[in-house]
Amino acid sequence: xxxxxxxxxxxxxxxxxxxxxxxxxxxxxxxxxxxxxxxxxxxxxxxxxxxxxxxxxxxxxxxxxxxxxxxxxxxxxxxxxxxxxxxxxxxxxxxxxxxxxxxxxxxxxxxxxxxxxxxxxxxxxxxxxxxxxxxxxxxxxxxxxxxxxxxxxxxxxxxxxxxxxxxxxxxxxxxxxxxxxxxxxxxxxxxxxxxxxxxxxxxxxxxxxxxxxxxx
Amino acid sequence: xxxxxxxxxxxxxxxxxxxxxxxxxxxxxxxxxxxxxxxxxxxxxxxxxxxxxxxxxxxxxxxxxxxxxxxxxxxxxxxxxxxxxxxxxxxxxxxxxxxxxxxxxxxxxxxxxxxxxxxxxxxxxxxxxxxxxxxxxxxxxxxxxxxxxxxxxxxxxxxxxxxx
Numbered sequence: 001x002x003x004x005x006x007x008x009x010x011x012x013x014x015x016x017x018x019x020x021x022x023x024x025x026x027x028x029x030x031x032x033x034x035x036x037x038x039x040x041x042x043x044x045x046x047x048x049x050x051x052x053x054x055x056x057x058x059x060x061x062x063x064x065x066x067x068x069x070x071x072x073x074x075x076x077x078x079x080x081x082x083x084x085x086x087x088x089x090x091x092x093x094x095x096x097x098x099x100x101x102x103x104x105x106x107x108x109x110x111x112x113x114x115x116x117x118x119x120x121x122x123x124x125x126x127x128x129x130x131x132x133x134x135x136x137x138x139x140x141x142x143x144x145x146x147x148x149x150x151x152x153x154x155x156x157x158x159x160x161x162x163x164x165x166x167x168x169x170x171x172x173x174x175x176x177x178x179x180x181x182x183x184x185x186x187x188x189x190x191x192x193x194x195x196x197x198x199x200x201x202x203x204x205x206x207x208x209x210x211x212x213x214x215x216x
Numbered sequence: 217x218x219x220x221x222x223x224x225x226x227x228x229x230x231x232x233x234x235x236x237x238x239x240x241x242x243x244x245x246x247x248x249x250x251x252x253x254x255x256x257x258x259x260x261x262x263x264x265x266x267x268x269x270x271x272x273x274x275x276x277x278x279x280x281x282x283x284x285x286x287x288x289x290x291x292x293x294x295x296x297x298x299x300x301x302x303x304x305x306x307x308x309x310x311x312x313x314x315x316x317x318x319x320x321x322x323x324x325x326x327x328x329x330x331x332x333x334x335x336x337x338x339x340x341x342x343x344x345x346x347x348x349x350x351x352x353x354x355x356x357x358x359x360x361x362x363x364x365x366x367x368x369x370x371x372x373x374x375x376x377x378x379x380x
Contacts, residue, residue: 033378061366
């Protein structure tokens with residue numbers, strides 16, 4: 001009995017320490033200046049349809065200092081890859097394609113998929129996101145809402161928790177969201193270092209968010 | 217030829233297709249000088265034939281890879297409340313009338329259309345008020361829709377990350 005109690009106590013303590021560690025990692029995020037070295041490596045999470053269109057417009061606004069650029073997309077997404085290459089081809093600075101890479105992971109949530117199977121497939125996607133993010137060790141993850149964001153950001157957070165690398169999480173909520181955050185937004189709001197919303201009503205509701213007007 | 221382009225995106229919205237091709241609605245469009253009506257009907261069960269509407273030149277299709285060209289050619293866009301369709305029409309600088317499907321439960325897609333209506337970027341009606349809206353609407357009240365300022369995002373990030 002006492003052994004069980006001891007075990008439970010140890011588990012609780014570990015959990016608490018982990019939470020404190022996550023909190024510390026998230027809190028230090030905005031003090032990081034990865035750009036001081038002149039370049040910021042980016043992992044962009046592409047979604048499908050409107051999400052991809054929005055995120056690529058944001059990527060297009062970034063200077064050549066954001067190099068290399070890695071894109072991760074769900075393996076059932078055929079449209080996004082073509083859009084990414086067409087953007088990168090049109091960028092003047094993108095002379096070297098060696099600085100642009102596309103990676104694929106299983107989709108963590110199809111539209112209309114049920115909640116329970118969403119959790120399962122997110123865990124499945126995590127098995128692919130972890131090795132990818134641990135290998136790339138980007139300075140920042142840029143994402144805007146497709147389900148694939150969650151496992152990728154969790155992997156980035158884990159790098160920080162383990163003290164291997166602080167990966168900045170930059171989240172831009174879709175312009176479609178005026179009053180309520182998306183599910184992905186709600187999950188990532190507490191762990192994002194820079195969380196952008198595009199309507200003042202959301203900024204009022206989520207004081208930790210950044211509001212610069214419509215940015216997409 | 218003054219053209220109206222109607223789009224329902226990837227949804228089905230038979231009630232809208234039926235309402236807009238009704239004789240009163242088509243006459244209201246004609247009275248405003250519109251002579252051609254192009255319908256993108258999506259997954260709906262109605263795909264009106266070209267001769268089904270005597271007052272106006274009618275074309276209908278289900279889907280295309282891109283409706284950008286149809287929007288570009290239109291003088292007025294009528295759309296369901298989907299965010300993607302609204303943004304595409306406004307981004308092209310076209311006057312936009314959004315018809316809300318009041319048979320659908322409230323969903324987050326409506327948030328954006330409501331806000332854009334509150335900011336006078338689009339007109340807003342339901343199928344039952346469509347004909348009346350087409351006759352009485354004043355497109356001159358619409359405010360131009362400025363594209364989002366991606367530059368302010370980039371500047372913010374440059375400063376935050378120490379690139380500037």
